[in-house]
Amino acid sequence: MRKLLLMDETAGAADAIEEILNIEWECKVIRAVGKFETENVILKENPALVIVNSDLPDCMKYAENLLGNKKFSVKYVFIGKNVKQSKAVLKKFFPLAEIDLPFDINDFREKIDEAFLYTEGQVDEITGLYKKRGFDYKLKKQLDKKKSGTFFCMTLDAYSFAENSAPPYQLQLAIFAMKSKLEGAIIGADANVITGFIPSEKPREEMLALLDDTIKTMREAAGEPEIFISAGVSDTQTEGFNAEDLLLYADKALAVSKDYGKNNVKYYR
Amino acid sequence: MTSLLLISDNSENLNVAWRHFCYKEYSAGATISIDSAMERLRSENPPQIAVYYRAAKGKGFFDFYSRLREDPATQNIPLLVLTDLEFQKVLSEYIKLKNAMVLGISVDDRRLMDIMRSAARNGFEKIQNRVSIFDRAAEKRKRL
Numbered sequence: 048m049r050k051l052l053l054m055d056e057t058a059g060a061a062d063a064i065e066e067i068l069n070i071e072w073e074c075k076v077i078r079a080v081g082k083f084e085t086e087n088v089i090l091k092e093n094p095a096l097v098i099v100n101s102d103l104p105d106c107m108k109y110a111e112n113l114l115g116n117k118k119f120s121v122k123y124v125f126i127g128k129n130v131k132q133s134k135a136v137l138k139k140f141f142p143l144a145e146i147d148l149p150f151d152i153n154d155f156r157e158k159i160d161e162a163f164l165y166t167e168g169q170v171d172e173i174t175g176l177y178k179k180r181g182f183d184y185k186l187k188k189q190l191d192k193k194k195s196g197t198f199f200c201m202t203l204d205a206y207s208f209a210e211n212s213a214p215p216y217q218l219q220l221a222i223f224a225m226k227s228k229l230e231g232a233i234i235g236a237d238a239n240v241i242t243g244f245i246p247s248e249k250p251r252e253e254m255l256a257l258l259d260d261t262i263k264t265m266r267e268a269a270g271e272p273e274i275f276i277s278a279g280v281s282d283t284q285t286e287g288f289n290a291e292d293l294l295l296y297a298d299k300a301l302a303v304s305k306d307y308g309k310n311n312v313k314y315y316r
Numbered sequence: 317m318t319s320l321l322l323i324s325d326n327s328e329n330l331n332v333a334w335r336h337f338c339y340k341e342y343s344a345g346a347t348i349s350i351d352s353a354m355e356r357l358r359s360e361n362p363p364q365i366a367v368y369y370r371a372a373k374g375k376g377f378f379d380f381y382s383r384l385r386e387d388p389a390t391q392n393i394p395l396l397v398l399t400d401l402e403f404q405k406v407l408s409e410y411i412k413l414k415n416a417m418v419l420g421i422s423v424d425d426r427r428l429m430d431i432m433r434s435a436a437r438n439g440f441e442k443i444q445n446r447v448s449i450f451d452r453a454a455e456k457r458k459r460l
Contacts, residue, residue, distance in 0.1 A: 059402040060410060066378045126410075149412040152382060 049074045049163050052088050054110055055100040056080055057127075063069055064098070067152055068159060071188075081251025085109050090254045095166040096143070096159070101127035101136055116141060122166050124159065126150070158313060171236060174222045183290070186244055189233065190288045196246040197254045197282045199312075200297035202305075203265075205274040217269040221276075224268035228261045242294065254280065258312045266310070277304045281315040318436045320437075321362075322346040323353045324369040330426045332421075333369035333398060341429055350380045357390045358392040366390075370399040371421075385414055394439040396432070398423070415439050 049068075061078035062245050068074040079088045088094065099110045110229065120123045125141040129144045137145065146155060157284050164170050169181025177185060180313040189196070203218055218239065225241070226234065234243040247254065262276045279300025281293050296315040304313035322337065322344055324330045330346050337344045345363065347353045357366060366384065370377045384390050390459070395416040397407065407418045417431065417440040 057406065057409070059406045062373070063378070063403070063406045063410065066375060068380050070382055149408070149410055151412045152378060 050092055050094040051098060051099045052094040053078045053095040053128055054085060054106040055082055056103055067156060071156060072209045080106060080109065082109055082112055085113060096124055096162055097121050098124045099248060101125045101130050101133060124162050173217055174236065176222060177235040179237060182242065186290050187231045189244060189246060190290050193288055194246050195248045195283045196244050197280055198293040198297045199243050199258060199278050199280045200301045201241040201276060201278040203274055203276050205272055217274055221265040221269040221274060225261055228264050255312055262310060275309040277301060278312045279304050279315065280312060317341060317343050318365065318432045319343045319363040320365045320367050321353060321356055322367045322369065323380060324348055325374045329369050336425055336428055350376060353380065354383055357393055362393065365394050365396055365432060367396045367398065370403055372400050393457060394435045405429045415441050
């Protein structure tokens with residue numbers, strides 16, 4: 048069960064947040080405000096996240112107190128009116144998320160879920176892409192809702208990668224370019240293999256054009272030495288909503304695309 | 317006549333909430349199950365307004381709200397939430413509700429009737445916009 052500590056004086060807020068989060072997954076919300084109360088809860092319950100209401104000066108004071116205590120390594124999420132504009136808070140605490148009040152229930156749940164995945168080590172810290180378990184979890188959530196989309200499997204290759212055992216900087220540049228191009232997509236990475244799901248109901252031709260364009264942008268961003276990208280694609284419109292099948296089909300299409308040469312995108316047929 | 321569906325998490329709360337709506341003005345149904353509420357709201361002739369009565373420490377409101385707004389057939393149905401002061405404060409300060417209005421349990425029945433009549437015609441978004449215009453005007457007057 049996921050656990051979080053809420054530093055907020057408003058009566059009823061903890062119950063409401065717990066109810067909102069428990070719609071999709073189990074989460075225990077513990078409310079604490081005072082210095083000793085918060086420290087005790089962290090020692091006893093070991094919550095993965097601490098949500099702080101930045102509108103309340105007392106809560107901010109105790110959050111700063113926690114930050115200064117080397118015994119605790121706390122991951123923060125801030126809520127408040129205009130919290131996103133509070134640069135001082137963001138600089139000091141490096142929160143995993145900032146949520147303006149009042150929030151939309153789905154947005155809130157999504158951001159907290161994301162923050163939990165980060166604390167659970169399911170998000171790559173440098174690129175922000177999901178690791179295997181995080182990716183499977185996010186994908187399952189999307190497909191359970193029967194949201195249509197396109198699934199892709201991509202490999203990034205370069206001659207220089209084989210000589211260099213450290214994660215190549217070029218790969219990161221290409222990934223950042225991909226993320227900006229495919230906004231709203233769920234993307235996971237395992238070494239030089241990238242899998243992703245783009246929620247969209249657009250026809251095949253448009254998705255192929257989008258992926259072609261993405262590959263071009265990624266290669267440009269990576270610069271020299273040249274990298275080669277191949278991709279295989281499948282979609283929910285023709286193949287259904289089984290994540291495993293979709294991954295397999297995209298992988299098969301990837302093998303075919305590699306047979307056709309470098310920098311190709313092929314649909315599974 | 318305004319048709320409405322009264323929803324709550326248990327039958328005792330429904331009985332308490334009922335007193336607000338036992339007038340000729342309303343034709344009302346009631347349920348304590350979210351599944352059955354969604355079924356009725358999805359039907360061919362759905363009620364004009366959904367009313368959720370949430371007493372202290374009640375559970376299930378957010379589940380109902382999420383389902384109501386996620387379903388394309390019910391996402392535009394106006395929602396009235398009758399609740400205690402504590403939850404009213406939480407809802408107004410923390411949660412962005414779409415096409416919904418939150419009122420205290422002690423609301424005057426005549427005022428409620430006016431609100432329901434207007435919501436049945438235009439939903440709650442227009443009413444709230446109008447209220448905020450009045451609020452802004454009042455604030456301006458105060459400043460002057």
